[in-house]
Amino acid sequence: MDQAARVGERRAKPVGHVCLGYARASTARQSLDAQLDSLAEARVTRVFSEKISTRATRRPELEAAVKLAGEIRSSGVAVTLVVHEHKRLGRSIELAMLAEELKASDVGLEFLTGELKGSHDPSGIVFTVLAAMSEREYIRDRTLEGHGRRRNG
Template sequence: MIIGYARVSTVDQSLDMQLDSLQEYRCDEIFQEKISGAKDDRPELMQALRMARAGDTFVVYKLDRLARSTKRLIEIADILREKEVEFVSIQDKIDTGTAAGKAMFGMLSVLAEFERDIIRERTMAGLKAARARGRKGGRPKVNQQKLNQAVALYHSKRMTVKEISDATGVSSATLYRAVRAEFQH
């Protein structure tokens, strides 16, 4: 079975060009949706992936119709590979049914891993530079005196939580956590 998937980002955009290409490719079933590619929760895409079986071919007009990030593209490609489903991107001329297509997709996978490694290295270098300047990561410590004052004001019921937060600088979440902790002890 040849399964097609078409997507545009907004309801104002037209799927016509993609649908024409997918029909010309002779897709047996075409799933279509008008939703941002940045969203991971795309019902039609999930249904198309669930429908795919070993020996099927999954076809898109262009790679960016399938995913907005290399990471997400590789995740979808892995799903297809595990299911033994071939992948075709018409405009990008990628077809994993050919040796060249498999190689191209393999290179995308390597590039995605490289991208993740670079991001990790930059993050570690940034943290190291911040520590060298005396900065520490994580949340700042709560001023215990202000927290005690905020809890006392909360129990006095003279101020709203927002007023307490504004007056003491203690966030409402921290205040509620402290009050909850009192009842647990």
């Protein structure tokens, strides 16, 4: 089957719907419990979770979730990646790459809390805003962290 036929098939009316969840904590000391609880309440089919720094450029569990989402979607089932809040996905460049991958696979995105709570089409302005918010928040957090170290050190 050629690429155009596969894309047309994916765009056809989906048969069923699957929600996959993703949870991430930035440090080993942080708990995933609140995120996992909210994903369970959202009735996700499967949860991918990891404890990995925001600074990490690769997130193996997120990559696995996106890969599975694409495979399920290509079988004709609608798929939504469900995340507790946008900060769990990463920073600007990672978000832009994720948006392209989700868009190419026709996978939806839903945030359970935060400024962007709700379902989103992973393309266009939402991810531009999302990336900018995440980058700004990351810079603010690192700045405050630095100020705290100077006061305490």
